[in-house]
Amino acid sequence: MSWLSVDAILRLQTASALPDLSATRYRIVERIASGGMGTVYLAEDSALGRRVALKILDVPEASGELAARLLREAKILARLEHPGIVPVHDAGTLADGRVFYAMKLVEGRRLDRLVSSGESLPHRLRLFQRICDAVAFAHARKILHRDLKPENIMLGSFGEVLVMDWGIAKSLRAGGGFDTATRPNEAGHAHEKSDPAITAHGAILGTPGYMSPEQARGEVGSLDERSDVYSLGAILQYLLEPGASSAAGPRPLAAIARKAMASNPADRYTSAAELGLDVARYLDGLPVSAYPENIYRRATRWAARYRVAIVLVLTYLIFRTLLLFWFRR
Amino acid sequence: MEDTKIGGPSGKFPATRWSAIVAARSTDAAERTRGLETVVEAYWKPIYKYVRIRWNKSNEDAKDLTQEFFSRLIEKNYLGDFDPSKARLRTFLRVCVDHFLGNEAKAATRLKRGDAAQHISLDFDAAEAELRRASQPLGGGVIGGSPESMDDFLEKEFLRSLFGLSLESLQRFCETHGKQTHFRLFEIHDIENSDVKPPTYADLAAQFGIATTDVTNYLAFARREFRRISLEKLREMTGSEDEFRREARALLGVSPE
Numbered sequence: 001m002s003w004l005s006v007d008a009i010l011r012l013q014t015a016s017a018l019p020d021l022s023a024t025r026y027r028i029v030e031r032i033a034s035g036g037m038g039t040v041y042l043a044e045d046s047a048l049g050r051r052v053a054l055k056i057l058d059v060p061e062a063s064g065e066l067a068a069r070l071l072r073e074a075k076i077l078a079r080l081e082h083p084g085i086v087p088v089h090d091a092g093t094l095a096d097g098r099v100f101y102a103m104k105l106v107e108g109r110r111l112d113r114l115v116s117s118g119e120s121l122p123h124r125l126r127l128f129q130r131i132c133d134a135v136a137f138a139h140a141r142k143i144l145h146r147d148l149k150p151e152n153i154m155l156g157s158f159g160e161v162l163v164m165d166w167g168i169a170k171s172l173r174a175g176g177g178f179d180t181a182t183r184p185n186e187a188g189h190a191h192e193k194s195d196p197a198i199t200a201h202g203a204i205l206g207t208p209g210y211m212s213p214e215q216a217r218g219e220v221g222s223l224d225e226r227s228d229v230y231s232l233g234a235i236l237q238y239l240l241e242p243g244a245s246s247a248a249g250p251r252p253l254a255a256i257a258r259k260a261m262a263s264n265p266a267d268r269y270t271s272a273a274e275l276g277l278d279v280a281r282y283l284d285g286l287p288v289s290a291y292p293e294n295i296y297r298r299a300t301r302w303a304a305r306y307r308v309a310i311v312l313v314l315t316y317l318i319f320r321t322l323l324l325f326w327f328r329r
Numbered sequence: 330m331e332d333t334k335i336g337g338p339s340g341k342f343p344a345t346r347w348s349a350i351v352a353a354r355s356t357d358a359a360e361r362t363r364g365l366e367t368v369v370e371a372y373w374k375p376i377y378k379y380v381r382i383r384w385n386k387s388n389e390d391a392k393d394l395t396q397e398f399f400s401r402l403i404e405k406n407y408l409g410d411f412d413p414s415k416a417r418l419r420t421f422l423r424v425c426v427d428h429f430l431g432n433e434a435k436a437a438t439r440l441k442r443g444d445a446a447q448h449i450s451l452d453f454d455a456a457e458a459e460l461r462r463a464s465q466p467l468g469g470g471v472i473g474g475s476p477e478s479m480d481d482f483l484e485k486e487f488l489r490s491l492f493g494l495s496l497e498s499l500q501r502f503c504e505t506h507g508k509q510t511h512f513r514l515f516e517i518h519d520i521e522n523s524d525v526k527p528p529t530y531a532d533l534a535a536q537f538g539i540a541t542t543d544v545t546n547y548l549a550f551a552r553r554e555f556r557r558i559s560l561e562k563l564r565e566m567t568g569s570e571d572e573f574r575r576e577a578r579a580l581l582g583v584s585p586e
């Protein structure tokens with residue numbers, strides 16, 4: 001065996017890592033990022049002359065669990081045609097056996113990187129509303145995301161807000177079970193085993209801090225929309241004050257985040273749409289359902305909402321009074 | 330002294346094999362031998378270099394100690410104690426070697442006694458030549474290095490060993506299937522000129538008298554097979570699917586960010 005220099009090893013590493021796109025219409029431009037399941041590459045679609053993002057499984061595994069999960073993610077994305085959800089263009093298996101799917105290339109930045117750049121609170125809240133809209137749409141299609149977090153939200157260069165990474169999404173049917181891609185076995189106990197949020201070794205997938213308590217407990221069979229509502233609450237809390245361990249910021253918003261993140265799902269908002277609506281009400285200076293008001297708080301909010309009109313009226317009254325005094329002299 | 334030929338070219342590479350770690354602990358003698366041979370084949374060079382550098386042993390001492398270590402690994406079935414859920418095989422072997430060399434005095438006594446351990450045929454001259462070619466000179470700051478730096482050293486040497494074995498297998502595979510040109514192109518483009526700008530596909534096409542598209546396809550084939558063989562070999566070197574995935578992603582340089 002000839003001796004391999006460090007340069008040769010690095011080149012062999014690269015040669016082994018790069019996906020074999022020889023039988024496809026795609027050409028790799030560069031690697032964008034690597035995640036837990038695979039790597040995302042920037043690629044050129046030679047047939048249509050456009051740039052796309054290719055998500056490709058890195059390593060084959062004996063069980064086929066990850067390949068199934070990646071294809072399942074592509075199918076779920078194909079069902080979710082919404083401006084707030086990244087569209088999928090193509091899916092398949094490469095010559096080297098790796099499963100992939102092609103999606104729209106989103107050029108922009110992640111939500112977690114936006115917050116650190118000092119965007120205003122109203123701007124952040126409007127972004128949050130759009131995240132809620134996308135999630136509400138998925139819920140209407142009976143899809144739970146189950147891994148909502150700032151790192152999985154992309155903000156495009158032209159104001160797009162896109163919810164990404166649906167790798168452990170759950171498809172609900174009328175009975176609360178899984179779709180055909182993860183059908184329970186005859187014994188009816190395969191919900192957990194076939195669930196993409198649980199690995200073959202029983203580990204729960206998701207992100208601590210953003211995962212609902214019931215998801216963290218592994219109760220995947222009973223999860224519903226309120227589990228994503230919890231994650232949205234955690235995102236709201238993050239948007240209010242990154243790094244805070246409890247809801248911070250203006251009291252009504254902190255109350256909204258607390259309600260969304262209630263330990264008991266029954267105490268949360270029943271849907272992402274309802275949560276988004278409460279945030280919209282805050283932005284409009286209206287009372288929010290999560291924050292009961294006494295007279296003082298109502299007056300304060302009312303004053304804040306109509307502060308321009310109040311200032312104008314007060315200014316008018318002051319001038320009028322001054323004029324009265326002036327002419328009486 | 331009985332000579333056990335280990336590490337020689339087998340000339341075959343089944344598409345899928347059981348993990349060598351699992352095989353090495355099998356009750357079936359043939360399966361156990363196959364598993365141990367695979368482990369020794371991939372690890373003897375990294376271990377020899379580790380003994381030379383970390384333990385600052387002379388060439389002759391390192392040869393004897395590496396021989397003795399692998400003889401004992403086989404005889405005493407060290408791998409029976411390996412738990413893939415607790416450590417990587419590499420780390421386990423390093424701890425075993427450190428423990429073994431920690432009792433060097435006893436080991437030296439045993440060596441002098443010349444016990445009846447089976448002798449493993451290993452090409453130490455090649456390993457020594459590799460050490461001389463390495464940019465890191467012996468004793469150049471590695472001796473007495475931290476456990477992390479030695480883990481890193483072993484990892485790199487294991488990668489070198491694994492890729493070297495994979496290249497040998499790829500060459501045999503290409504020769505068996507009449508694809509010598511594929512292998513030669515791979516060698517020229519990806520290995521021999523790795524420290525300089527590689528020749529263009531057009532240059533290679535002219536050199537081999539084939540079309541440029543053939544160069545593209547031949548290289549894609551060789552890289553695909555090289556990847557397959559490397560991952561198959563790595564799978565043999567790992568004790569569980571989780572460990573395989575972790576190691577494979579590190580091997581391919583695609584660990585999560």
